[in-house]
Amino acid sequence: MTVPNEHMLILAAILFAIGASGFFIRRNAIMVLLSVELMLNAANLTFLAGSRMHSTASHAELSGPIFAIFVILVAAVEAGVGLALVIALFRRKQTVSLDQLNELGD
Amino acid sequence: MSAGAIACSLVVISARNPVVSVLSLLGSFVCLATIYLLAGFQFMAAAQLIVYAGAIMVLFLFVIMLLNLGTDGQATGPLERTLLRARRLPFVLAIGGALFLLAFIAIQTQQTVRAVDPELAERGTSSLKGLGELLFSTYLLPFEAASVLLLAATIAVIVLAKRERREIAASAGNADARTEAGS
Numbered sequence: 001m002t003v004p005n006e007h008m009l010i011l012a013a014i015l016f017a018i019g020a021s022g023f024f025i026r027r028n029a030i031m032v033l034l035s036v037e038l039m040l041n042a043a044n045l046t047f048l049a050g051s052r053m054h055s056t057a058s059h060a061e062l063s064g065p066i067f068a069i070f071v072i073l074v075a076a077v078e079a080g081v082g083l084a085l086v087i088a089l090f091r092r093k094q095t096v097s098l099d100q101l102n103e104l105g106d
Numbered sequence: 107m108s109a110g111a112i113a114c115s116l117v118v119i120s121a122r123n124p125v126v127s128v129l130s131l132l133g134s135f136v137c138l139a140t141i142y143l144l145a146g147f148q149f150m151a152a153a154q155l156i157v158y159a160g161a162i163m164v165l166f167l168f169v170i171m172l173l174n175l176g177t178d179g180q181a182t183g184p185l186e187r188t189l190l191r192a193r194r195l196p197f198v199l200a201i202g203g204a205l206f207l208l209a210f211i212a213i214q215t216q217q218t219v220r221a222v223d224p225e226l227a228e229r230g231t232s233s234l235k236g237l238g239e240l241l242f243s244t245y246l247l248p249f250e251a252a253s254v255l256l257l258a259a260t261i262a263v264i265v266l267a268k269r270e271r272r273e274i275a276a277s278a279g280n281a282d283a284r285t286e287a288g289s
């Protein structure tokens with residue numbers, strides 16, 4: 001019961017496309033952060049598929065999982081800081097809609 | 107599993123209620139963890155479940171509940187809310203029963219899975235050992251940089267939260283001064 005590498009790459013591409021479209025069509029700050037998490041997961045899947053492609057029966061290539069661990073760490077940091085920013089914005093403006101947070105453009 | 111991950115991800119970006127999308131993202135992460143497990147990355151599957159599904163999603167849920175961002179306008183009165191909860195009860199019971207049944211079947215079929223793929227567990231243990239050795243030799247510098255990044259993020263979040271408290275204290279001080287002036 002093994003997973004083909006090509007299927008992992010195709011799934012990663014589809015997940016990244018879904019995350020990117022969510023990033024662009026949603027106007028809620030929290031939904032945008034969730035879409036970013038989805039895209040980071042697709043990147044993780046790609047790292048692991050690449051690691052499997054380059055490992056042989058005797059030698060396992062482990063750079064991919066290590067980079068995936070770093071990506072998970074960065075995702076955790078991003079979620080923490082992003083949500084703190086969202087809370088700070090909500091306290092100031094009482095909204096998390098990105099359409100109403102455009103004072104830099106005016 | 108791939109189909110489940112894709113379906114859950116589509117629900118994530120199309121759901122109107124943020125809580126629904128967070129929960130479906132949780133389902134997507136669980137599907138991805140299963141794929142990692144089937145692909146032979148046991149440690150990655152565990153990290154995915156613990157860090158993503160355990161920590162990050164709970165953080166998102168906390169913020170959504172804190173800011174009260176659910177779809178407003180439905181279930182306003184206490185009576186309506188009770189009715190809504192009663193209507194949801196069969197779904198909750200069905201999902202709980204399905205999960206229990208799944209766990210039961212998983213425990214029953216544990217032996218057969220081990221018989222089907224005996225080298226999977228062996229490879230997982232060896233890859234975990236190699237992962238640790240590589241992390242503390244070749245990738246030592248990124249590892250230390252990651253610790254600095256975590257420290258910086260912790261300080262940043264504390265500063266972001268603290269500034270608001272000072273503003274609240276200042277406004278409270280102003281209110282005190284105003285009441286004193288009034289009296």
